[in-house]
Amino acid sequence: MSQKPTLPKGTRDFGPQQMAKRNFVFSAIKEVFEKYGFMPLETPAMENLSVLTGKYGDEGDQLLFKILNSGDFLSNADVNDFNEGSRALLPKIAEKGLKYDLTVPFARYVVMNRHELTLPFKRYQIQPVWRADRPQKGRYREFFQCDADVVGTDSLICEAEIVLMINEVFSKLGIDDFNIKINHRQILTGITEAIGAGGKESDFCVSIDKLDKIGLEKVLEEMKERGISPEATEKAVPILQLQGSIEEKIAALKDILKNSDAGQKGISDIEEALTTLKSFDLSNHRIDFDVTLARGLSYYTGAIFEVKVKNVSIGSVSGGGRYDDLTGVFGMSGLSGVGFSFGVDRIYDVMEELNLFPKEALTSTEVLIIHFDEASMKYGLSVLGKLRRAGIKSEIYPDQAKIKKQFNYADKKNIQHTIVIGSEEVSSGKLTLRNMVSGQEEKLTIEEIIHKLQSTK
RNA sequence: GUGGUUGUAGUUCAGUUGGUUAGAACGCCUGAUUGUGGUUCAGGAGGUCGUGGGUUCGAGUCCCAUCAUCCACCCCA
Numbered sequence: 208m209s210q211k212p213t214l215p216k217g218t219r220d221f222g223p224q225q226m227a228k229r230n231f232v233f234s235a236i237k238e239v240f241e242k243y244g245f246m247p248l249e250t251p252a253m254e255n256l257s258v259l260t261g262k263y264g265d266e267g268d269q270l271l272f273k274i275l276n277s278g279d280f281l282s283n284a285d286v287n288d289f290n291e292g293s294r295a296l297l298p299k300i301a302e303k304g305l306k307y308d309l310t311v312p313f314a315r316y317v318v319m320n321r322h323e324l325t326l327p328f329k330r331y332q333i334q335p336v337w338r339a340d341r342p343q344k345g346r347y348r349e350f351f352q353c354d355a356d357v358v359g360t361d362s363l364i365c366e367a368e369i370v371l372m373i374n375e376v377f378s379k380l381g382i383d384d385f386n387i388k389i390n391h392r393q394i395l396t397g398i399t400e401a402i403g404a405g406g407k408e409s410d411f412c413v414s415i416d417k418l419d420k421i422g423l424e425k426v427l428e429e430m431k432e433r434g435i436s437p438e439a440t441e442k443a444v445p446i447l448q449l450q451g452s453i454e455e456k457i458a459a460l461k462d463i464l465k466n467s468d469a470g471q472k473g474i475s476d477i478e479e480a481l482t483t484l485k486s487f488d489l490s491n492h493r494i495d496f497d498v499t500l501a502r503g504l505s506y507y508t509g510a511i512f513e514v515k516v517k518n519v520s521i522g523s524v525s526g527g528g529r530y531d532d533l534t535g536v537f538g539m540s541g542l543s544g545v546g547f548s549f550g551v552d553r554i555y556d557v558m559e560e561l562n563l564f565p566k567e568a569l570t571s572t573e574v575l576i577i578h579f580d581e582a583s584m585k586y587g588l589s590v591l592g593k594l595r596r597a598g599i600k601s602e603i604y605p606d607q608a609k610i611k612k613q614f615n616y617a618d619k620k621n622i623q624h625t626i627v628i629g630s631e632e633v634s635s636g637k638l639t640l641r642n643m644v645s646g647q648e649e650k651l652t653i654e655e656i657i658h659k660l661q662s663t664k
Numbered sequence: 665g666u667g668g669u670u671g672u673a674g675u676u677c678a679g680u681u682g683g684u685u686a687g688a689a690c691g692c693c694u695g696a697u698u699g700u701g702g703u704u705c706a707g708g709a710g711g712u713c714g715u716g717g718g719u720u721c722g723a724g725u726c727c728c729a730u731c732a733u734c735c736a737c738c739c740c741a
Binding site for chain 1: 665697698699700701702732733734735736737738739740741
């Protein structure tokens with residue numbers, strides 16, 4: 208055996224069965240996005256590094272895949288650059304990188320096409336993104352995101368619609384045990400002000416985001432380590448332990464944040480989104496207002512969401528939020544947007560774990576034509592043409608081979624029916640249709656076969 | 665970037681304190697079966713034990729290095 212080929216770390220092949228399942232997920236998402244008035248957009252796999260760097264924080268910059276310049280990539284670099292280290296050398300040898308998410312390329316697109324877009328602009332985008340992260344369970348270096356964003360409106364109808372879309376997609380997929388956590392960046396700001404930790408917002412957020420993972424004690428410890436005063440930490444405890452219905456939590460927060468403009472704004476946004484949601488006919492929206500939800504991405508400024516499926520080992524499967532000034536970094540400020548994303552790979556894993564893929568998602572060829580000799584194979588070709596014209600997924604075994612082998616092929620490919628053609632069939636015109644599941648056979652003309660297959664669909 | 669785990673057939677894994685010719689299951693191929701697959705039975709092919717070095721009379725087994733893998737942390741979908 209020669210050396211085995213391998214895949215780059217954190218990437219995967221998707222075989223036919225996996226693709227069938229993935230496409231099932233993709234089309235469910237796509238259908239819902241389009242139903243809500245979102246239009247498709249695609250952007251290149253690679254972007255100029257100037258577009259990507261500085262948008263995801265220092266960590267994010269580290270995780271960008273950079274693309275070496277074509278040709279002699281050293282031509283712009285000299286020994287001094289090399290001696291100054293990778294940070295100085297990088298811009299000389301790489302000017303492009305693989306995209307890290309879909310939101311930043313979208314912002315770039317909006318800015319570049321600002322004169323042609325009718326606002327508010329609603330787009331969805333389903334494409335792979337790349338992160339040079341270390342892979343682990345549910346985490347890959349190449350994975351697909353399914354984003355839907357609206358830019359150019361502050362309306363909280365958008366937030367409500369996101370909740371509706373999430374509900375609709377998951378219900379299409381058969382996932383019903385999940386919840387949508389919702390919070391607001393301004394509420395988090397308000398809380399830091401209220402507890403006297405103003406300016407420490409990002410440290411506060413990173414810490415409390417881990418509450419359900421590491422518990423209250425460790426969160427408090429981490430907050431202190433991150434430089435939040437013990438008094439402030441102490442004040443945060445009752446807030447982190449808020450219990451009860453959404454209304455009760457909101458009422459409690461209103462009091463706690465009564466001196467914070469930011470906090471008040473956050474609360475009224477959430478209330479308005481919830482009120483809007485009531486106008487739609489949705490019995491159970493599965494929303495859980497959770498003050499400990501923070502989310503990492505720094506550009507969020509308003510409502511934030513995260514979706515978790517219960518009783519599975521996978522982390523969040525969807526998330527998003529409002530960002531007031533994403534296009535600002537590209538020189539176009541004052542444009543508010545809100546968006547969210549489905550993590551298809553994780554949804555796939557969840558559905559696999561819960562065994563939720565329907566059999567119909569796996570349909571393959573419906574009929575295989577099996578033949579005995581050259582004459583019957585030739586006859587089979589005309590049969591094949593008729594089947595396909597009738598819209599029946601069909602194929603003919605392309606070689607002359609033993610019958611056993613041909614049946615075996617049908618079996619392996621999970622093909623439901625076979626048509627056996629030999630000299631008898633050629634002379635009588637009555638073909639043998641075999642149901643591969645039941646093993647039953649009947650002699651029928653091709654027209655009868657087509658009729659039968661179409662009626663059982 | 666930090667810590668740990670595991671690398672043996674196509675796949676999942678056994679392999680004793682270091683000891684002759686490295687095994688199993690599943691999968692694959694052939695036949696029983698020249699007009700019938702899934703079941704059964706018989707046979708067969710398939711290994712540089714991740715790679716490189718070291719210890720030893722002798723290494724799949726011990727040591728070092730290296731690469732790969734999976735898991736956790738940081739962070740994230």
